[in-house]
Amino acid sequence: MKVTVFGIGYVGLVQAAVLAGVGHDVVCVDIDAERVENLKKGIIPIYEPGLSALVKESADAGRLQFTTDAELGVKHGRIQFIAVGTPPDEDGSADLQYVLAVAKTIATYMVAPKIIVDKSTVPVGTADKVSDCVSAVLKERGFDLGFDVVSNPEFLKEGAAVADCQRPDRIVIGTDSPAVESKMRELYAPFNRNHEKLIVMDVRSAELTKYAANCMLATKISFMNEMANLAEKLGADIEKVRQGIGSDPRIGYHFIYPGCGYGGSCFPKDVQALVRTAEKVGYVPELLKSVEAVNSRQKEKLFTHIQAYFGGDLHGKKIALWGLSFKPNTDDMRDASSRVLMDSLWAAGAMVQAYDPEAMNEAQRIYGARSDLSLMGTKESALNAADALVVCTEWNAFKAPDFDLVKERLSHAVIFDGRNLYDPAMLEQQGIAYYGIGRGRSVLSFS
Ligand SMILES: NC(=O)c1ccc[n+]([C@@H]2O[C@H](COP(=O)([O-])OP(=O)(O)OC[C@H]3O[C@@H](n4cnc5c(N)ncnc54)[C@H](O)[C@@H]3O)[C@@H](O)[C@H]2O)c1
Numbered sequence: 476m477k478v479t480v481f482g483i484g485y486v487g488l489v490q491a492a493v494l495a496g497v498g499h500d501v502v503c504v505d506i507d508a509e510r511v512e513n514l515k516k517g518i519i520p521i522y523e524p525g526l527s528a529l530v531k532e533s534a535d536a537g538r539l540q541f542t543t544d545a546e547l548g549v550k551h552g553r554i555q556f557i558a559v560g561t562p563p564d565e566d567g568s569a570d571l572q573y574v575l576a577v578a579k580t581i582a583t584y585m586v587a588p589k590i591i592v593d594k595s596t597v598p599v600g601t602a603d604k605v606s607d608c609v610s611a612v613l614k615e616r617g618f619d620l621g622f623d624v625v626s627n628p629e630f631l632k633e634g635a636a637v638a639d640c641q642r643p644d645r646i647v648i649g650t651d652s653p654a655v656e657s658k659m660r661e662l663y664a665p666f667n668r669n670h671e672k673l674i675v676m677d678v679r680s681a682e683l684t685k686y687a688a689n690c691m692l693a694t695k696i697s698f699m700n701e702m703a704n705l706a707e708k709l710g711a712d713i714e715k716v717r718q719g720i721g722s723d724p725r726i727g728y729h730f731i732y733p734g735c736g737y738g739g740s741c742f743p744k745d746v747q748a749l750v751r752t753a754e755k756v757g758y759v760p761e762l763l764k765s766v767e768a769v770n771s772r773q774k775e776k777l778f779t780h781i782q783a784y785f786g787g788d789l790h791g792k793k794i795a796l797w798g799l800s801f802k803p804n805t806d807d808m809r810d811a812s813s814r815v816l817m818d819s820l821w822a823a824g825a826m827v828q829a830y831d832p833e834a835m836n837e838a839q840r841i842y843g844a845r846s847d848l849s850l851m852g853t854k855e856s857a858l859n860a861a862d863a864l865v866v867c868t869e870w871n872a873f874k875a876p877d878f879d880l881v882k883e884r885l886s887h888a889v890i891f892d893g894r895n896l897y898d899p900a901m902l903e904q905q906g907i908a909y910y911g912i913g914r915g916r917s918v919l920s921f922s
Contacts, residue, residue: 476500476662479552481577483510483541485521485636485740485807486594486629487558492526493640495533497665502540504548514541522806522833525637549584554662557605558594558629560740567747568755569598578605582612588621590655594629596689596745598752599682602626602649623655626678628685633739634804641666646673649681686752689745690763695730696737697769703733703913704776713913714895733912735867735893736774738801738810743770774812777865777893778819780910784863784889790824795861795885797854798868798894799831799838806833808841812893813867821847830857832870858884869894878905 476499480491483505495501505511510520517534519527533539542548549555559573574595581591591609593602602624609622626649631639643666648659656675660667667673676684703713713733721728737743746767753760782789801811808814817827826847829838835850842848851857854872858864858881866873874896882888882905889908890897902909 476554477552478502478554478556478662479504479548480556480558480594481505481545481548481580482557482559482573482595483507483514483520484558484560485523485633486631487556488514488519488521488530489523489526489631489636489640490556490558490594490629491539492529492533493637494662495536495539496529496641498538499662500538500551501533502542502548502551504542504545506543508543511541511543522804523633523636524804529637545580546584549581549589550586552589553587554590554592554658555581556592556594556627561595561597561744561748563744563747566751567744568751569596569601569744569748571597571601571604574601575604575608578608579612582609582622583616585613585620585622586618590623590625590658592625592627592659593682594627596628596685596741596748597626597682598686598748599679601682602678623650623652624678625650625655625659626681627659628681630685630688633807634802643672647681647684648673648675649678650675651677686745686749689741690749690766692730693737693742693746693770694762694766696732696734696742697766697773699731699733700736700773700912701769704773706913706915710915711913712899712915714911716913733895734773734869735777735812735816735912736770738774738812738814739807740809743767743810746770774815775819776912777812777816777867777891778823780891781820781863781865782823784891784908784910789820792825792862793860793886794820794825794827795857795859795864796827796829797831797857797864797866797873798870799829800834800868800870803868803870804833806831806837808834808837811867814841816865816867816893817848828857828859828861830854831868832872855880855884861885862887863889863891865891865893866896867893869896878902878907882907 478494478499478501480487480503483503491501491503557574557577561569564570606624628647646663650656706713717731720726746763750760750763799808799813828849828851830851892911895911899909899914
């Protein structure tokens with residue numbers, strides 16, 4: 476099928492590459508000319524396992540093209556995906572300007588009926604707005620063309636985005652039109668062979684499903700962080716508690732890891748956006764507001780521990796930081812906990828020596844050259860003469876370090892572990908002070 480994808484970011488590029496990978500003929504449109512030119516040369520703008528090879532294979536076969544030419548893109552696909560960003564605006568609501576700009580573009584150039592698919596995460600009611608926008612432009616042009624607007628939210632996880640798109644748990648389609656459903660079935664048939672994965676519903680329910688999914692996951696994390704903070708005060712070990720509750724199949728082990736807070740481009744903004752949506756319809760979303768508040772507090776946790784350990788004075792301290800991306804297997808640093816920590820450390824006069832397996836270029840792009848940040852080439856060099864090691868991201872590369880080397884290189888043998896990767900008893904035996912999240916001892920009492 477001929478498909479056009481507007482927005483070549485994490486979602487658009489992965490979706491386009493996966494659709495092209497099964498044989499669809501895909502044109503990707505972006506307003507970022509540099510990104511498009513790089514993609515034409517095979518330079519992938521993001522790190523995502525498996526993506527580079529998949530893009531190359533389909534681009535070489537002529538099934539995946541990149542352009543800034545919106546008119547060409549609109550003419551190409553019967554199906555037009557909107558996969559542009561929906562960042563928070565000033566009050567935390569989803570900013571729809573990019574989505575509506577694409578809707579306008581499609582309406583400006585379409586000369587045949589189109590199925591417009593909202594792939595971006597958008598508040599309930601957005602499909603109606605897209606529809607109104609397209610109708611208004613078509614009317615101005617004096618064209619009477621048929622079009623449909625479908626909600627098809629994306630559930631991929633960064634770090635496993637290609638695999639998630641190739642083998643989705645579910646494909647949610649929001650439409651009331653049997654003809655559109657049938658076209659979407661045809662599009663996704665290659666991903667729907669093992670068992671029925673399409674869940675078809677009305678547009679508004681589909682739009683809400685995406686927010687409900689992300690808010691549920693964020694709630695699980697904030698719940699565990701609340702328990703971890705309690706465990707710390709009560710002298711319990713949250714890792715034992717996690718296993719104790721995860722063993723109940725009604726709870727399960729997924730997504731109940733305590734840590735230094737969730738980040739990324741989705742959970743923080745989607746929780747906020749649903750809070751605003753709720754408030755706009757006169758509902759006070761107490762639980763969601765608390766999920767957000769607990770997470771904001773949790774992102775300060777490591778700094779509070781570090782500050783307490785050093786008796787409140789971090790001026791001139793050098794902190795080794797392992798992990799800059801918001802989670803492993805991505806270079807995405809949007810809303811990452813590492814950023815909140817670094818800002819606090821810098822404000823307190825500390826210096827940061829950081830290492831991340833994939834996010835070094837992104838960190839360079841965000842922070843440029845500053846005297847209180849050294850981006851180091853290896854995790855070992857980040858330790859050199861540092862006063863403490865802090866772990867912010869649970870990359871595999873950090874899970875079993877050489878603790879003798881860690882101890883030798885640090886000037887204070889202390890680890891602040893924001894992801895509970897290490898065994899406190901083992902580190903104690905090695906003579907390394909260890910502070911995790913909710914591991915039964917508060918830093919203050921040990922400083
Ligand atoms: N990143 C994720 O893990 C993820 C997962 C599920 C859903 N989502 C949702 O998908 C949407 C996209 O997220 P993302 O992370 O891929 O964003 P992104 O910022 O990585 O990419 C967005 C792209 O859209 C382009 N763009 C903006 N305006 C455009 C226009 N008028 N025409 C063409 N291109 C335009 C930008 O240049 C950019 O390349 C968001 O709504 C997000 O919430 C993201």
